[in-house]
Amino acid sequence: MELQIDDSVLVKDYINGEEKALEILIHRHNQRITSFIYSKVMDRDVAEDIFQDTFIKVIKTLKKGTYSEEGKFLPWVMRIAHNLIIDHFRKNKRMPMFQGTDDFNIFSVIGDEKLNAEKQLIKDQIDTDLNMLIEELPEDQKEVLLMRIYQDMSFKEISENTGVSINTALGRMRYALINLRKIIDKHNIILTN
Amino acid sequence: MEKIYSQKKLGCKLVKVRPETVQFLVQYSQSLRIVEYKNLQFENNLN
Numbered sequence: 580m581e582l583q584i585d586d587s588v589l590v591k592d593y594i595n596g597e598e599k600a601l602e603i604l605i606h607r608h609n610q611r612i613t614s615f616i617y618s619k620v621m622d623r624d625v626a627e628d629i630f631q632d633t634f635i636k637v638i639k640t641l642k643k644g645t646y647s648e649e650g651k652f653l654p655w656v657m658r659i660a661h662n663l664i665i666d667h668f669r670k671n672k673r674m675p676m677f678q679g680t681d682d683f684n685i686f687s688v689i690g691d692e693k694l695n696a697e698k699q700l701i702k703d704q705i706d707t708d709l710n711m712l713i714e715e716l717p718e719d720q721k722e723v724l725l726m727r728i729y730q731d732m733s734f735k736e737i738s739e740n741t742g743v744s745i746n747t748a749l750g751r752m753r754y755a756l757i758n759l760r761k762i763i764d765k766h767n768i769i770l771t772n
Numbered sequence: 773m774e775k776i777y778s779q780k781k782l783g784c785k786l787v788k789v790r791p792e793t794v795q796f797l798v799q800y801s802q803s804l805r806i807v808e809y810k811n812l813q814f815e816n817n818l819n
Contacts, residue, residue, distance in 0.1 A: 583787055609788045612818050617787045630789045634797045642806045 586652040594641055607635065612660055617713055619664045629667060633660045705770050712762055720755035723748050 586604065593600040599753040612633065636659050640646045646655075694702060713721055722741060726732045734752075738745045763770065805816040 598798065598802050601801050604792070605797060609794065610786055613787050613789050617785060623787070626787065627789050627793055631797065633794055635800065636802045638797070639815070641803055642801075644806075661814065750788060758796050 590641065592649070594644065594646070596600070599641075601638070602700055604652070608656065611653070612656060615657060616660055616664060620667060625667065629660060629663045632663050701771075706772055708710060708768065708770060712759055712768075715762055716758055720751045720758065723751040724755040727752055 583584070586607075589600040589604050593604070616629045616633075617623070620629065622627055628673055633656060638654055647712055651705070693699075716724065719741075723737055726737045726740065727734070734745050734748050737748045738764060741748065743751075762768075789792040801815075803818050805818060807816055
């Protein structure tokens with residue numbers, strides 16, 4: 580059976596300058612402390628950071644000679660780790676970091692509404708083409724279409740502004756669209772986005 | 773189809789820090805010297 584030196588003996592040795600004792604202590608409690616931190620933060624890299632900070636505190640306290648052997652070594656280290664975990668969450672609360680998991684990806688909910696450069700170019704091209712096509716329409720139809728689509732007016736407002744009935748405005752809009760389609764077909768224009 | 777909102781079960785995972793981290797801590801410990809002077813403590817890091 581392998582003889583295991585007690586934690587308190589190792590701590591004393593370390594305080595007396597035996598550096599190897601620290602290595603034994605770290606290796607002995609590595610899994611327990613790391614697993615404890617990991618179970619709280621659920622991030623491997625953060626767990627590593629907190630583990631490192633925990634032992635830096637341990638080293639400083641032991642070297643300064645302010646460690647008092649009141650309790651056991653492991654619960655003391657765990658308490659330091661616990662406090663650092665709380666600090667980590669407090670810091671994150673001010674500046675939260677969100678990481679997607681396999682189940683849920685934040686980018687499926689929020690996204691950039693803007694078109695990418697290529698799509699924006701295509702859209703601009705279509706808009707220009709469409710303006711040129713609209714110019715080909717008869718004046719009365721063009722007027723209704725511009726008011727409805729570009730000025731976002733209702734047919735009631737259009738009829739009031741142009742002095743024709745709502746039905747006439749509706750009819751002109753209908754013919755404007757039919758004629759646009761005809762021009763597009765006639766010239767084999769492809770408008771896609 | 774019903775939606776399952778329950779979280780994925782977080783099993784207790786046993787993990788260890790990388791050997792590099794342990795190595796860093798050991799080296800940090802070796803380089804750290806505490807110097808006392810008139811009730812004041814100074815941390816010296818000798819790289």
